[in-house]
Amino acid sequence: MKDISELQKHIGAYGKTREIYAQYRKLAGRKREKFYEQHSGEITACQAAKWYFDSLGLKKLPFMQSLKQEYAMLKAENRKRYPEYKQAKAKMIELLTAKNNMERILGVTEKEKNRNRQQEAR
Numbered sequence: 001m002k003d004i005s006e007l008q009k010h011i012g013a014y015g016k017t018r019e020i021y022a023q024y025r026k027l028a029g030r031k032r033e034k035f036y037e038q039h040s041g042e043i044t045a046c047q048a049a050k051w052y053f054d055s056l057g058l059k060k061l062p063f064m065q066s067l068k069q070e071y072a073m074l075k076a077e078n079r080k081r082y083p084e085y086k087q088a089k090a091k092m093i094e095l096l097t098a099k100n101n102m103e104r105i106l107g108v109t110e111k112e113k114n115r116n117r118q119q120e121a122r
Helices: 002-026 029-056 064-106 110-121
Strands: none
Touching: 002 029, 002 064
C-alpha cells in the first residue's frame, strides 16, 4: 500500500510538471538559467519523479485508476484481516508479560541475559 501511494504521488507530480520540464529542456544558455530560477521547484519535482520511475524500472506509467483500484482492494483485505492481527498482538503481549513475570520470579536480570548472550556469541 505504501508503494502504491508513493507511485501515485510521483505520477501526479510528474503529470503536473512535465510540460514545464519539457520547456526547460528546449531552452539553452542564459534563457535556460533564467527559466530554471523561475521554475526550480517544478523542474526538481519532475526530475525526482523521473528518477523514481527509473529506479523502479518503469518504461510505461500505470494508469492512476488501476492503482486506485489495487489500493482499494489491498485496503479492504487489510480491514478484513485486522481482527486476526489484533488477536495475535494481544496474544503476543500476554506471552511477553508472562515471560517478564517468570524472569522476575526466577531473578534473571538484564545483566545476566547480556552476559549469557556474549558467552554464546563466543
